[in-house]
Amino acid sequence: MAAGGHKRIVKELSEVTGDPPAGTKVRLVDESDVHIWEILMDGPEQSPYSGGHFKLLLTLPKEYPFKPPVLNFQTKIYHPNVSNDDKGSMCLGMLRSDEWKPPNKLSAVLNYARNLLIEPNPDDAVEGGIAEQYKSDRRGFEKTAKEWVKKYAGKS
Template sequence: MGSSGGGKRIARELGECTNDPPEGIRVQLVDDADVYRWDITMDGPEQSPYAGGHFKLQLRLPTEYPFKPPTINFATKIYHPNVSNDDKGSMCLGMLRSDQWKPPNKIVAVLNMVRNILIEPNIDDAVETGVAEQYKNARDEFVKTAREWTAKYASGK
């Protein structure tokens, strides 16, 4: 594997994310020899129903990065309108879509965006429409279920 410009940029961004990580986020490589696969642990933000939870996420960078967006998946199950309820935990959000991604975007911005949607879901961009409906129309029920899932799936370190 040659060191492409993309690889250098990824290494630099990895350094930024490890040395000065966004609040409540820890980043490490799955394998030190592979800068394209990151393991992320995100603490549920205090002001969200995910508070107290520790969520594992996987960030994958395409070899064409930064010209193609990263993909990010929740490895920990989470009850959220913007994350699929299946075992993939996929997210499809604004800046991560190939038609909206811009090469100047940085991974730290992606991580902050994910953290922000835990606080304030983007219900207009929902993957799970049922969960989005509940968030809109029965917020107490949504919060209760989100807390139960957090306790059940995300309470371990």
């Protein structure tokens, strides 16, 4: 289904670009490669990320849809579920390979990521320290998150 996988990606891309989930824009990094999507996601208003503009990379493995897409924050973000390194990877829940369901659609993936910005999941965190702060010192967490938005996620 190599061709079938490609067909599905193209179909999903046209859906997502035609009717994008709230606050997101999608385009291909390279028009000739449908496997790497660039996502522009606005910080949701009800979150400390409000006002920020985040750039994400959605990479579809060649086995897609039988393996999950890989989601990386290229814009630094202070979040328990995004690794604080040069990868900025978000890998939990439906994005994990042992929980991935081939019928999942990429628009659902984008909604999932956006909902995580509104409501982080500290129990399945990649950044334990941030998760701890999120649970015990929400005010301090939000403060740092907002500082990072100003510092890294301003209008580019």
